[in-house]
Amino acid sequence: MIDNLMLGIETAVSPENLLWCAVGVVLGTLIGLMPGLGSATGVAILLPVTLTMEPVTALIMLAGIYYGSQYGASTSSILISTPGDSSSVVLTLDGYRMARNGRAGAALAISAISSFIAAIISLMVLLALAAPVASWALNFGPPETLAIILLGMATIVTFAGENMLRGIIMAAAGLLLAMIGTASGFTTARFTFGSMNLLSGLEFVAVMIGIFAIGEVVHQIHRGGEKPIRARLRDLMLTKDEAKRILPPALRGTFLGTALGVLPGAGATLASFMSYGLEGRVSKHRKELGSGAVEGVAAPEASNNAAANSSFIPTLALGIPGSGTTAILLGAFVIFGLQPGPMLFEQQPDLVWGLLVSFFFGNLLLLVLNLPLAPVFAQVLRIPYSYLYPIIIVLSMVGAYAVGNSMFAVWVVFFAGALGYFMKRYGFPAAPLVLGLVLGPMLERSLVQTSSMGHGNLLIVFERPLSAFFMVLAILAFVGPPLLGVINRRRERSRQEKAATPA
């Protein structure tokens, strides 16, 4: 392992590689800042630019774009509630709230620091355990994935807000939206009403931009808007108390993200939602969640970065991408004539370890860039909202177009924007809807696959030890909180009765 590390450092610190790593993270950050443009689009769009480079250098730069754009996406989620990536949707809850409370600089700093912590820890895991972890991850077939997604759905309770039943209904509505298009495993076109554009479903990014960015903008106008935030530079810095609160949630998020990122396809989004849900259960400050809590930024941000890193584990070690973005990177490997898989570690050790070690420098650079830049980025909020919101609308529309070069996506943004506005105005929560929309295709796919595997018998999820384990967890997560609620209420009532009798 030490040899590999040395080899990696040797490759990664060549001036050329460092330069392109830097270019990658800076470009990535810039792309991530654009509404709707996330890591997958960023890597895909810039892939052709790297074709003339050495394979190692090109891959280092592409990976830099990957995690750089995750930083950028978080920044735009926090500042203007406009997620660039589905994995930064959660940041529109507490991150955006913090920014609106005048703590934008702090929120950005928390996000940068927790990302860095997560990146470094998950990188260690990647360096030390890539091969064994990857082959272990193969044990996760469709039934296991199904169980994990159900476990993830249980976390919606945290996002459901004031009215839990309504939150759950919204999540189900999100699932319904996800069913538009050709059903996984079938050729039946559902809810497309003859539209060809809908055959492959609603472009998730477009719906997300519409609901969050456009919906929020118009809702601000309806409400009379927030005042421009004229925080002093001092207020933009992290306070001691805030700094102290970063580490525990960041570590929990890292753990969850690293674990979920390894699983093929499970992904950073699920990880970020679940880690937010986890904070809602275990954090000391869970009551502040949703009102701008440090934990609500640190945990999801750490977990989505950790997941991004650990999605490289199956990609490199097995040649099986762990996320949409690594799938595109896998395409890049093929273009360069490389075949990811166990053989890659033996045949091209300098490339593999050089790439991995470059993550370290890339993330360090991002931290160094983002910490001082956080207050600068936060200045965006000083722009009067009258000027800011037209800019958000323009960039959202262009960003949505750029994802698939499709005008249809722009129309989806428009209608989703109207929907998002009405939802915000009348108090129908958006986060569960988005969670349903993200998880819907995965849920249905694994359900159908499980059904095929069991020849129609779904109960095989309980026959396989791993999936049974996660199913039990999921059931506990669904049933536990309401049950606890009943018990607590009983206890509360009896206490009140006791208190009432003497008085």
Next chain:
Amino acid sequence: MTESTIGVTPRRTKPKTSDVVGTGILAVLGLVAVIMGLGYGFLGEDGQIGPGFMPVTTGAFIVIASLTEIARLYLARDGHASAGLGGLADELSAEAAAVQKSAHGESADDTASTPAEEKGEELDTFGRTAKQRARTVPLIFAVLLAALLLTQLIGMLLALATMMLALLLVIERKPVLPSVLASAAVLVAAYLIFVQMLGVPLPQGLLGIL
């Protein structure tokens, strides 16, 4: 953060119309999903899950849950915003209530904005009264719609820049020079980033310039 101390606000016995209508719409959507889903085939040939399985189950769930919710809205008595799973999870929901209020600014902002609306003349940060605001929202969507339709004619970037100018001049009533400068700056920035750097083939419209 101060809102979290408000916690549970007293609720009127009569539910808000928006709540009932919104939930009703969801129920109808669920019903549509069930009906259409049955058409797609609930189960496959050999008892396997069919393409209609998820639409039907999800739709049915939405119908039942929405009806429960509407019933709850009417039956909920004063005092408690008792919610969720037949009122099983009071504690959690009360806790979440505090969170939610400040999270989306929904309830909290509703309560905050109601007095302002009643005063009527009070200006917001945009310098608009409540009445003007009510008109602004449909106006923005109209301008946006116009811009999207205009895209076919003059191309996406020009249409969106024009839209921005229109928003600034007509809706926000900003001075001409800064509005033009801001729109032009956004146009140039978007062109450089999307067209030059990322090579995105944005629609050029019939003019075919940008």
Next chain:
Amino acid sequence: MKRRSLLAAGALGTLGMTLAACGESGGSGEDGEFDPGNRVTMIVPFSAGGGSDIAGRAIAAGLEEVTGSTVTVENRVGGSGAVGYSDLRNSEGDGSVLLASETALNTLPIVQDVDFTYESFTPIMKAGEDFNIVVVAADSPYQSISDVIDAAKSEQLTAAVSGSTGPDHIAWSLIEQEQDITLERVTFESSSEVLAALMGGHVQVAASNPGELTGQLESGDIRALCALAPERYEYELLADIPTGAEEGVNVTFAQWRGFIAPGGIEDAAREYWIEKAKEYEKTEAFSEFIESNMLQPVTAYGDEFVSYLEQYSADVESALGN
């Protein structure tokens, strides 16, 4: 100190990139008879980074070389490919628009309600065929395709396929018809997910293109049983794999790749592109494209390509049309 130089390097790089991108979009070129103009668009109906995109970009680069025109790749994503084909339809008569096409041209009209078939377009070149190879996990009890077929007669086997209309799905249907067996399909989103399921022991067999299998074949994580191709492959890694026919399974099925032009273009334009495509076939770039993707360079042009598509659609129809 270090930080500053890194920052400077970053800024410099961004600038260089922008300049490079500027330069790319402004090439020049001239030709004789039919002139597609300076700017040719190659539509790729799938998103960037996927197999179709890789093929489309390779072909575009090759055509750029032989025509001297700038061939810009545009990913038109949506409708499982339908949106891109539909866009090509809207460019009817325009000889400067091409589309990097593959099996979806045959499958979409059969399984979905779309407003085109291969007859709506002008097929130019079939650049290569990508045959399916039947694989099992390294520790699978099956040593040959006949083992699989025998087993399928007595028990329910599961076969992983990528996509419900993918070439592997069609190949299995043809095998089922020929051998009178049924296999339970477990549908995944991509061939890499198929491989993961196979290696994890969640499904028993799969079929995929050689280009998707090389890494796992080399490492020995999976074993190839047979190639559903008319002849054995010549690539070193694949040379030992018997064909289906050798094992008594007379099914061959390939995914084809190539490019098409819109319908209703002038004859001169059609001739021009066929000519240029033939030139492209002779270039180094073409062999590189074929080899790096492990395709079989079975090319076809114009009318010959059309009759191939006709036969192909018939095969797909019999497999999917029920």
